[in-house]
Amino acid sequence: MPHALATPDSYLTDFRTFETSLPDEGPDWIREVRQQALARFRELGFPTARRGNEKWKYTNVRPIADATFSYPFDAGAEVNLADIRSVAPWDDGWATVVFVNGRYSPALSTVVALDGVRVTNLEEAVRADGDVIERHLARHATFEDDGFTALNTAFLRDGAFVHVSEGESLQSPLHLIFVTAEGAEPGVSYPRTLIVAGARSELTVIESYVSLSSSRYLTDAVTEIVIGDGAQVDHYKLLLESEGAFHVATSRVYQSEDSVFTSTSYARGAAIARNDIRVLLDAPGSSCTLNGLYLTSGSQHIDNYINIEHAKPHGTSRLFYKGILDGESKAVFGGTVLVQPGADKTDAYQEDKNLLLSEKAEVASKPSLEIYADDVKCGHGATAGTIAEDAIFYMRSRGLDVETATAFLIEGFASGILDKVRVQPLRAFLEKLTAKALRGSRFGQAS
Amino acid sequence: MSARAGNHKGPLLEVRDLHAGVGEVEILKGLNLTVNLGEVHAVMGPNGSGKSTLANVLAGKPEYKVTAGEVIYEGSNLLKLTPDKRALNGIFLAFQYPVELPGVREREFMKTALDAIREHRGLEKLSVREFNKLFQEKIAQMEMSPDLVKRSVNEGFSGGEKKRNEILQMVVLEPKLALLDETDSGLDIDALKVVANGVNKFRGPSRAIVIVTHYQRILDYITPDFVHVLIDGRIVRSGGHELALELEAKGYEWIKEAIESGEQVSV
Known part of the structure; x- marks a missing residue:
């Protein structure tokens, strides 16, 4: 073979x-x-x-x-x-x-x-x-x-x-x-x-x-x-x-x-x-922040494979990725934060959060850490969840219909990443694009 | 006030022989309650008596199922309305446990809610400027921080802030029937006074308030017109404010014993 x-x-x-x-x-x-x-x-x-x-x-x-x-x-x-x-x-x-x-x-x-x-x-x-x-x-x-x-x-x-x-x-x-x-x-x-x-x-x-x-x-x-x-x-x-x-x-x-x-x-x-x-x-002393937002629908497949290598001391890395998945789409998150021997005082955190809008959407999120230095602060997390029903009810009890409430929650989820975009016209463009993409999604799954 | 309310002559809310629960468990077992505009009712009861169930059934929380009885609101069947339609028609629930909405900003949330409610009432939407002015006034009234508007709804709020926020939302949306579900629990005395003050200012002839509570403490600041005792899914006794004080002095066991001994209970 x-x-x-x-x-x-x-x-x-x-x-x-x-x-x-x-x-x-x-x-x-x-x-x-x-x-x-x-x-x-x-x-x-x-x-x-x-x-x-x-x-x-x-x-x-x-x-x-x-x-x-x-x-x-x-x-x-x-x-x-x-x-x-x-x-x-x-x-x-x-x-x-x-x-x-x-x-x-x-x-x-x-x-x-x-x-x-x-x-x-x-x-x-x-x-x-x-x-x-x-x-x-x-x-x-x-x-x-x-x-x-x-x-x-x-x-x-x-x-x-x-x-x-x-x-x-x-x-x-x-x-x-x-x-x-x-x-x-x-x-x-x-x-x-x-x-x-x-x-x-x-x-x-x-x-x-x-x-x-x-x-x-x-x-x-x-x-x-x-x-x-x-x-x-x-x-x-x-x-x-x-x-x-x-x-x-x-x-x-x-x-x-x-x-x-x-x-x-x-x-x-x-x-x-x-x-x-x-x-x-x-x-020494270098730092990186990696933010990501991905939206998938239909049968789309996205794979974020991200490796951060801390080779020297006093490095900081932050990774915040979020995915919104609809249809039968699939998201993969992989990669490793690697802390080399001697890279002491490394401070690293990575997090991948996914919001599933459909029962058929799928996430394989596997952030990992490999640490060969002693004095470090490292953490990671991955989540996959659906729209919270109690949040939908809370918003409906204020007069928002299901579609509006769902849109608020999904855009709120996305805003965690979009708010970090520092180029103002770009942020406006991405917010608009995101709202448009999500409106095309199959809202109304919540009852 | 909506056109419908103007035409309606009877009570604002009539709950008749209501049976409701979650899943197979029946919690409300034949509850009756009549509320008129201008009235403040306190529904008191021990844990598990069905107080929160009553509030949530009236607001339309999906997991609560009504198995018998009826709820008439402004002369129509309330139970066929979705939760958002109930809100548009003037029902408001101040949650016992307000929900955090990450990334949803308080100002946008409230503006959208008020727009929807005003539209339903046949009123013009407020402009952004008008809304901001109104909102800041109400925030000041609730002694909350002006930067609230930019924060995500309830996210990272203390327990007391969340409860204040519920009352803030109430005074902004101006419902006809406000249901306060254990709004006093978890509040220190200063926060309780602010909340009570908000409710008292809100009282008026075109509104009704139902306060669901375990303790009579809040009723020291908001004097109810009627007090009802809810035990095991039924209102077993109703009276005036003095009933709450009697409960405070004697505890719920006193009422339970009175019922078990066959004493006549008024409804």
Whole structure:
């Protein structure tokens, strides 16, 4: 029995065409990285949910492996800003960089010209930014043990490169939009993001994955975030893919001394969605807060696989995820807080709470702790519950009908995460989106 | 006041031979009670006598099942109305154990409730500004903190704060029939005075109040027009305020013994 699902030939065929389509200039190392990644993908293939594979225990990616998704060689998909604004949050004050089917769109993007801040397409950065790129790109999101990351790296070309120099700060949020356009055949895109925050810099980045496509497609995204000493990064990831989409995202965060990382993940669907986040607190005094809200319905499946590694002392990590599940949807929460030997005075807490709106919705929530240091404070918790009948009755006794009472309670549950969104227009957008998604849910289960 | 109330001439509430319980257990075993507008009734009884069941049945709590008897409110069958319809028609229950609503802000909750009730009464919704003004006035009256409006309903409140909040909601929503279920329990004397003061200000010819309580302590501050003694699912004796004082002095055993000895009880 093979260790992995068979690798469809289409990816290999596409890779040969992809390679010949690349411009000749550019450093050799990136060519080698691509080829190594492809070779690794051929060995690994897509992961299986078979026994012993804890990373993928509750998520079966066979529907992805069995389908054929083509690389979008035709980069000329017709997309305009009005289309994007209909599906993504928007604020005129935000600098925006747009990728269509994973390909950079200069026409739809804002030029960012700020002292100490570089925002550009990765393809350009690989040519022009030499050292910083070579030091970080594909170094944090390694592909040795991950088929999806290997595949993304094999097709590494376009993507967002954000570099904030030491002591500089980006005043308004930077918005990276990865949009899948309507295509003739099922396509795959390989969004790629590298964010390097110099020492004592500050920035807010929003990564939005949106869709204008009603057909099935695959988004295989990789993000690397490198945070320098004393720097602060506020990161938002919005998964707003179409209901039939497959979305597999891998994020790797590297934190230096006294750095602060805040992450908010908002996910509304996709047929199969996987958020694999790993944060490495690799220096004393660093802290991270990871907030997440996911809404699923129908037969959707979401898997949040989040690992936080405390490698050095005096690190703090907080994780608060919440899920609202309807229909026959399923949510998986996995991953580990790992406290390495010597990482004393670590303070870590993770919590995953789920609200089930339907009897057929399912949760597999398994947060875990692995502690190899003595002097630490760690805790975790997971819950899955239904709408509280006594709360519904209480609200009805004040004159609210069942639908209004239920909506209040569900939105109240979601507000625990949404209230933490610090970018005001983004919070308003997400609150509206959440209310709309929940109105489409099957309210009125309570009697 | 609603159009219906204007047309209705009889009692506000008539409970006739009410039998009700939870699951297979019958708790109310033929209860009779008549309440008119302008009246304050106290229903007193020992633990397990059915006091809370009466309050919850009248408010329409789903797990309570009525097996016999009827409840007429403003001349119509109350029992066929959903809990929210009862609230729209002027019934309010101050909960013995107010429920925490995480993430639901007090102001939004009360504004939505008052909007629904005013709409049902044929009144215009209050503007946000008008509502905020009204709400802050009532919060001040209940001696609560102005930041209450932004807090989640009852979340992290002390026992006393929760009970005050119930009375606050009552004075904002202005029901016709307020049912206070053990509102005095768990209150210190200062909080009890605030709650009683809220209730007393609320008393009036267009409203009725039913206070369900184990102890007569609250009746030192809210003088009832009628006192009823509830034992084993039935009202076994009714009288004026002096009955409560007699109960205070002699305890519930006195009434039980009187009934067992065959003494005539008035209803």
